Amino acid sequence: xxxxxxxxxxxxxxxxxxxxxxxxxxxxxxxxxxxxxxxxxxxxxxxxxxxxxxxxxxxxxxxxxxxxxxxxxxxxxxxxxxxxxxxxxxxxxxxxxxxxxxxxxxxxxxxxxxxxxxxxxxxxxxxxxxxxxxxxxxxxxxxxxxxxxxxxxxxxxxxxxxxxxxxxxxxxxxxxxxxxxxxxxxxxxxxxxxxxxxxxxxxxxxxxxxxxxxxxxxxxxxxxxxxxxxxxxxxxxxxxxxxxxxxxxxxxxxxxxxxxxxxxxxxxxxxxxxxxxxxxxxxxxxxxxxxxxxxxxxxxxxxxxxxxxxxxxxxxxxxxxxxxxxxxxxxxxxxxxxxxxxxxxxxxxxxxxxxxxxxxxxxxxxxxxxxxxxxxxxxxxxxxxxxxxxxxxxxxxxxxxxxxxxxxxxxxxxxxxxxxxxxx
Numbered sequence: 001x002x003x004x005x006x007x008x009x010x011x012x013x014x015x016x017x018x019x020x021x022x023x024x025x026x027x028x029x030x031x032x033x034x035x036x037x038x039x040x041x042x043x044x045x046x047x048x049x050x051x052x053x054x055x056x057x058x059x060x061x062x063x064x065x066x067x068x069x070x071x072x073x074x075x076x077x078x079x080x081x082x083x084x085x086x087x088x089x090x091x092x093x094x095x096x097x098x099x100x101x102x103x104x105x106x107x108x109x110x111x112x113x114x115x116x117x118x119x120x121x122x123x124x125x126x127x128x129x130x131x132x133x134x135x136x137x138x139x140x141x142x143x144x145x146x147x148x149x150x151x152x153x154x155x156x157x158x159x160x161x162x163x164x165x166x167x168x169x170x171x172x173x174x175x176x177x178x179x180x181x182x183x184x185x186x187x188x189x190x191x192x193x194x195x196x197x198x199x200x201x202x203x204x205x206x207x208x209x210x211x212x213x214x215x216x217x218x219x220x221x222x223x224x225x226x227x228x229x230x231x232x233x234x235x236x237x238x239x240x241x242x243x244x245x246x247x248x249x250x251x252x253x254x255x256x257x258x259x260x261x262x263x264x265x266x267x268x269x270x271x272x273x274x275x276x277x278x279x280x281x282x283x284x285x286x287x288x289x290x291x292x293x294x295x296x297x298x299x300x301x302x303x304x305x306x307x308x309x310x311x312x313x314x315x316x317x318x319x320x321x322x323x324x325x326x327x328x329x330x331x332x333x334x335x336x337x338x339x340x341x342x343x344x345x346x347x348x349x350x351x352x353x354x355x356x357x358x359x360x361x362x363x364x365x366x367x368x369x370x371x372x373x374x375x376x377x378x379x380x381x382x383x384x385x386x387x388x389x390x391x392x393x394x395x396x397x398x399x400x401x402x403x404x405x406x407x408x409x410x411x412x413x414x415x416x417x418x419x420x421x422x423x424x
Contacts, residue, residue: 059090142181157273173204180205298326308338335359369396376417
């Protein structure tokens with residue numbers, strides 16, 4: 001600008017331009033903050049990937065190592081059983097990690113599915129406790145449940161998601177508790193309109209949390225203290241997923257206040273559900289009667305199964321499982337072979353792997369349906385995404401099972417889909 005002075009030297013006028021740069025400065029600050037957040041997020045995800053690699057390699061190393069040990073022909077029965085139990089335990093741990101990653105992907109893409117089924121809340125809590133019984137016994141800590149009087153048993157919600165949340169929360173409590181123990185408490189069921197909100201508390205006597213740790217605990221990829229990763233393990237996904245799952249069930253997860261860090265932690269979990277009137281289950285009563293008489297009826301006795309699977313190890317595994325349950329199993333090594341055998345043979349059900357050479361599972365299923373094949377077809381796939389289920393159903397499948405196969409679920413699915421034959 002230019003200043004005009006009077007004769008005595010006093011500034012008289014100022015000529016120039018002025019620009020308001022408030023918005024520019026604000027934008028610069030926002031850009032700087034966004035850059036800082038992006039760098040922080042990048043660092044967090046890099047740390048998460050390093051932890052995830054460790055988490056995957058640890059059980060995988062145990063599985064491969066103990067599998068090698070099993071090749072020793074001089075093992076005692078006790079050693080062999082111990083090695084097998086170790087392999088099974090680590091295999092389940094690996095599956096849990098993969099499920100967490102897949103669920104996070106579903107949540108992020110908005111494709112998380114919630115079912116509504118009739119189930120026993122009491123049985124579900126028992127199942128969760130069974131998962132951790134051996135671990136708590138080895139740590140010499142207690143695990144107990146307290147269900148308030150008047151709490152209804154049969155409810156209508158998503159048992160898979162509720163179980164998943166409880167496994168995450170109880171698993172954390174057990175992991176961080178060295179003395180004392182863990183209590184699962186169904187503390188109240190509050191009626192809200194036509195629904196009921198349940199509140200389950202998981203109390204531990206573990207290492208506790210300070211205020212800052214509580215703030216960051218439900219963030220994705222984060223743990224209360226990253227140094228705990230090496231000491232205690234874990235991916236940093238469980239609680240973030242659990243919070244989102246609880247929200248999808250109409251509830252939430254929160255940490256109840258405790259007087260001191262030394263008092264341990266109490267996590268609260270709420271979900272909304274409908275209540276069902278108790279119904280006598282004749283099937284259960286019948287099964288109990290058979291058991292008491294000592295009769296052993298194989299559940300798949302007389303069922304003819306066509307297994308289409310190109311991976312020899314999986315082929316043998318499924319064949320052994322089903323044959324042990326009384327089924328007669330024939331195998332096809334690819335989709336084209338499955339189509340020909342399905343049309344020529346007299347099978348009660350087809351188990352169809354989705355990815356095979358010559359003709360994949362979708363094409364083989366479609367071809368069988370086009371040719372008039374009416375028997376049930378169950379898809380076997382390593383993909384757990386909802387769109388994969390939709391794709392198999394669209395191809396003409398009656399069911400969908402995700403690998404690694406849950407043997408109980410496999411047997412129950414075959415029983416359910418072939419029940420009409422067994423009755424006739």
